[in-house]
Amino acid sequence: MTSLRDASPAVIRLSDYRAPAWRVSHVELTFDLGIDSTEVTARLQLQHAADRAEPLRLDGEGLELLAIHLDGEALPESAWRYADSVLEVDGARDGSVLETRVRVQPAANTALEGLYLSGPRERGFLLTQCEAEGFRHITFFPDRPDVLASYTVTLRADRARFPVLLAGGNPDGAGELDNGRHWARFVDPHPKPSYLFALVAGRLEKIERAYVTASGRPVQLVIWAEADAIGRCEYAMDALQRSMRWDEQNYGREYDLDVFHVVATHDFNMGAMENKGLNIFNAKYLLADADSSTDDEYRAVEAVVAHEYFHNWSGNRVTCRDWFQLSLKEGLTVFREQQFSADMNSAPLKRIEDVALLRRAQFPEDAGPLAHPVRPAQYSEINNFYTATVYEKGSELVRMVAGHLGHEGFRRGMDLYFSRHDGHAATLEDFLGALGEANGTDLLPFLSWYAQAGTPRLTASGHYDAAQRTYTLTLAQHTPATPNQPHKQPLPIPVKLALFDDHGQMLPLHVADGDGGAAGATERVLVMEKSEQRFVFQHVDTVPVPSLLRGFSAPVILECDYAPADLARLLRHDPDGFNRWEAGQQLAARAFDNLRDGTATEALDAWCDALAALFSDSAIDAALLADLLTPPGEIELSERERLVNPQHVHALRQQLQESLALRIGQAALIQRYEALNAQTTLALDAISQGQRRLKRRVLELLARIDPWTAHTLATLQYDNAPSMTDRLAALSVLVRGNAPQAHAALLHFRERYADNPLAMDKWFAVQTQLPGELVLDRVQMLEADATFTLKNPNRVNALFGSWARSNPDGFHRADGSGYRLLVERLRELDRLNPQVSARLATALNGWQRLEPHRRTAAKAAIASLAEQNGLSRNLTEIVQSMLHS
Ligand code: B3K
Ligand code: ZN
Numbered sequence: 001m002t003s004l005r006d007a008s009p010a011v012i013r014l015s016d017y018r019a020p021a022w023r024v025s026h027v028e029l030t031f032d033l034g035i036d037s038t039e040v041t042a043r044l045q046l047q048h049a050a051d052r053a054e055p056l057r058l059d060g061e062g063l064e065l066l067a068i069h070l071d072g073e074a075l076p077e078s079a080w081r082y083a084d085s086v087l088e089v090d091g092a093r094d095g096s097v098l099e100t101r102v103r104v105q106p107a108a109n110t111a112l113e114g115l116y117l118s119g120p121r122e123r124g125f126l127l128t129q130c131e132a133e134g135f136r137h138i139t140f141f142p143d144r145p146d147v148l149a150s151y152t153v154t155l156r157a158d159r160a161r162f163p164v165l166l167a168g169g170n171p172d173g174a175g176e177l178d179n180g181r182h183w184a185r186f187v188d189p190h191p192k193p194s195y196l197f198a199l200v201a202g203r204l205e206k207i208e209r210a211y212v213t214a215s216g217r218p219v220q221l222v223i224w225a226e227a228d229a230i231g232r233c234e235y236a237m238d239a240l241q242r243s244m245r246w247d248e249q250n251y252g253r254e255y256d257l258d259v260f261h262v263v264a265t266h267d268f269n270m271g272a273m274e275n276k277g278l279n280i281f282n283a284k285y286l287l288a289d290a291d292s293s294t295d296d297e298y299r300a301v302e303a304v305v306a307h308e309y310f311h312n313w314s315g316n317r318v319t320c321r322d323w324f325q326l327s328l329k330e331g332l333t334v335f336r337e338q339q340f341s342a343d344m345n346s347a348p349l350k351r352i353e354d355v356a357l358l359r360r361a362q363f364p365e366d367a368g369p370l371a372h373p374v375r376p377a378q379y380s381e382i383n384n385f386y387t388a389t390v391y392e393k394g395s396e397l398v399r400m401v402a403g404h405l406g407h408e409g410f411r412r413g414m415d416l417y418f419s420r421h422d423g424h425a426a427t428l429e430d431f432l433g434a435l436g437e438a439n440g441t442d443l444l445p446f447l448s449w450y451a452q453a454g455t456p457r458l459t460a461s462g463h464y465d466a467a468q469r470t471y472t473l474t475l476a477q478h479t480p481a482t483p484n485q486p487h488k489q490p491l492p493i494p495v496k497l498a499l500f501d502d503h504g505q506m507l508p509l510h511v512a513d514g515d516g517g518a519a520g521a522t523e524r525v526l527v528m529e530k531s532e533q534r535f536v537f538q539h540v541d542t543v544p545v546p547s548l549l550r551g552f553s554a555p556v557i558l559e560c561d562y563a564p565a566d567l568a569r570l571l572r573h574d575p576d577g578f579n580r581w582e583a584g585q586q587l588a589a590r591a592f593d594n595l596r597d598g599t600a601t602e603a604l605d606a607w608c609d610a611l612a613a614l615f616s617d618s619a620i621d622a623a624l625l626a627d628l629l630t631p632p633g634e635i636e637l638s639e640r641e642r643l644v645n646p647q648h649v650h651a652l653r654q655q656l657q658e659s660l661a662l663r664i665g666q667a668a669l670i671q672r673y674e675a676l677n678a679q680t681t682l683a684l685d686a687i688s689q690g691q692r693r694l695k696r697r698v699l700e701l702l703a704r705i706d707p708w709t710a711h712t713l714a715t716l717q718y719d720n721a722p723s724m725t726d727r728l729a730a731l732s733v734l735v736r737g738n739a740p741q742a743h744a745a746l747l748h749f750r751e752r753y754a755d756n757p758l759a760m761d762k763w764f765a766v767q768t769q770l771p772g773e774l775v776l777d778r779v780q781m782l783e784a785d786a787t788f789t790l791k792n793p794n795r796v797n798a799l800f801g802s803w804a805r806s807n808p809d810g811f812h813r814a815d816g817s818g819y820r821l822l823v824e825r826l827r828e829l830d831r832l833n834p835q836v837s838a839r840l841a842t843a844l845n846g847w848q849r850l851e852p853h854r855r856t857a858a859k860a861a862i863a864s865l866a867e868q869n870g871l872s873r874n875l876t877e878i879v880q881s882m883l884h885s
Pocket of ligand 2 (some may be wrong): 235307329330333
């Protein structure tokens with residue numbers, strides 16, 4: 001049993017929502033666990049809505065029904081029907097108890113949804129994944145998030161094979177049974193939806209820490225992992241404690257059970273899962289040590305640990321009424337996670353990282369056939385909607401609202417939201433309603449952001465009137481049509497701005513007819529509500545340079561008639577690190593246009609000059625400098641093209657970096673590299689991380705103009721690297737440069753990390769970054785490697801995901817062979833794991849904007865997939881949307 005196939009996927013619509021006719025107040029689950037066969041007994045205490053006449057219907061997929069009792073009586077076959085994943089039962093009434101016993105087959109479950117086996121059958125362990133609709137693969141239940149029940153779970157299993165038995169909630173006894181078996185019980189007093197159920201059983205080791213909440217509740221924190229990984233869990237434990245304290249201090253939210261369990265697995269479809277009291281993590285986001293993890297991975301562990309913990313309130317205590325409200329928990333929790341990471345590290349660098357991600361992952365989604373609103377109106381497979389739009393754009397929407405209310409107002413609103421909806425399933429209207437009510441304001445106009453897909457384009461133009469001493473800023477917004485949404489409304493867009501004079505000083509702002517703002521303030525937020533609006537600034541004595549959308553105050557694409565020199569001025573002088581970076585990104589994009597059009601080089605010169613000046617400025621933070629020296633990625637630059645030729649974009653971006661490297665100069669690059677390399681340590685503090693980040697960027701720039709020296713330095717760096725950050729950076733420079741030294745380094749890496757799957761994933765991923773024409777052969781060689789398997793999502797993403805998403809030059813081959821290989825593998829993968837195949841397929845999302853030759857080849861490949869019989873509902877929805885939107 002893997003997943004159900006459905007030729008014509010049913011469409012679920014937000015507008016069809018109805019409260020459930022049947023609810024469950026309490027569930028008692030008993031598991032008799034086995035690798036090949038597990039029996040699940042469920043006793044459901046039913047509640048029936050008085051005004052609804054429907055019979056009892058429960059979800060259940062691929063279940064073998066062994067027994068069924070209603071109110072203690074075995075039901076005759078005539079009293080129930082199980083078809084199309086629904087069990088219908090006659091005779092139930094309010095207060096009835098339904099008991100079912102079913103059999104499921106964990107080891108045969110390759111979809112990794114429901115109850116499955118992680119690792120080899122001799123020593124692997126059992127675990128569950130229920131969000132969004134995995135619980136119905138375990139037992140019959142109204143598997144929807146607005147049915148909240150308390151849970152009592154008893155696990156029974158062979159003690160030698162499954163020494164550790166865990167489920168969500170508080171421990172409530174354990175003991176021995178006959179025949180070497182044992183049992184353990186867990187009680188979760190907090191009503192929860194079925195998607196938050198979890199169990200884990202097997203041979204696992206643990207680390208423990210005692211934690212006391214702000215109000216004095218003792219909590220035992222336990223992280224579990226297999227024996228070879230438990231030594232790499234300390235950092236996650238540290239991050240967990242910091243997250244718990246941070247949520248107490250910043251949102252007044254405390255943990256609410258006696259234990260908090262976290263488990264690491266190598267076999268997981270996504271990053272991690274916030275199951276109540278029993279978080280389950282992809283090992284990639286839990287394990288960290290200097291020998292095998294990069295700085296970026298440490299920060300990712302910190303962020304994901306925090307994210308899952310924060311869900312305990314934003315998601316678990318207050319959950320979603322239906323899956324259309326997914327961003328209610330995900331957008332909000334990403335926002336909280338971003339705030340936490342900004343507090344733990346550097347706020348401007350975190351903002352740069354988040355905006356770069358939004359542009360790389362979400363803007364293309366919003367611009368293509370898979371575009372959907374943050375609150376989608378319909379879906380056929382909800383797992384396809386765990387997207388950058390729901391998560392990252394959803395977080396930007398919360399950020400806009402938070403900015404609008406101010407720090408204290410937002411906290412007041414969140415307090416009301418959490419207390420009013422605690423223990424309930426809520427909607428986005430509930431969220432905005434509570435935030436608005438606590439602040440005496442109406443936030444419902446922001447709902448249009450949740451309903452409308454597509455990235456708004458904001459155009460800005462300025463006019464200075466010396467005689468009147470006024471500066472007039474004209475802003476206009478326009479959102480291009482997206483699938484099923486041809487007409488767009490203007491949205492409320494908060495534009496945070498400042499005006500700079502010639503010397504890089506911020507001017508005091510006096511907005512004519514404005515609502516005040518602090519007199520003489522140098523930064524203001526203007527909220528645009530119409531298609532076009534004008535703002536007049538008075539008492540302006542010099543032609544100003546506007547700095548718009550500061551801190552990225554709204555998720556829009558800004559088009560402004562800046563002169564390159566204006567952007568260069570902001571890049572050099574803006575006191576805010578994020579805005580500086582933003583000016584540099586805009587200038588680099590203009591420089592890219594210069595190179596493409598082969599006409600003026602004004603922007604290119606301004607960009608290179610400004611960065612060369614900053615390069616020799618010893619006061620600037622190393623990590624910020626590294627980011628400033630990085631032009632927008634190929635995906636972002638492609639968004640500027642009408643017809644995309646990825647090879648062309650790649651070549652131009654390389655040229656851009658070459659110009660910059662030449663302007664800084666070979667000697668200066670080498671000198672800076674040597675100086676940074678001499679300081680290399682293992683330390684994880686921000687300064688040390690920043691130095692490593694800059695060192696990598698400097699080496700990459702050097703490789704553009706002096707590959708021989710860069711590869712010699714990279715080889716030395718690889719050989720002597722104290723940390724994975726340095727080792728992988730060096731390996732990446734060698735591989736991307738196709739250096740002769742790469743071969744030996746790759747062999748060494750493979751040998752050294754043969755027993756570490758996460759490090760081996762990096763070995764696969766780095767090789768997908770070979771220069772364009774070489775990489776297809778390498779991908780084929782790598783998939784023939786004994787350690788490659790389509791059954792492991794991390795390995796699939798390391799090889800096929802990295803190739804198709806992070807090496808556009810190598811993936812989008814003119815002859816279409818890249819598309820054909822990917823599609824072939826998607827067919828195989830889909831039979832094993834539809835969630836992973838559907839996600840990987842979205843790498844083809846931008847196909848409609850490719851130049852005609854590649855577009856034809858990509859379309860043919862996608863169409864051949866669409867013709868395949870028996871495709872999963874997941875992949876069908878993605879393929880059909882890509883072809884027909
Ligand atoms: N809520 C989970 C994601 C579940 C994905 C289901 N396909 C992880 C998270 O966002 O925290
Ligand atoms: Zn989440």
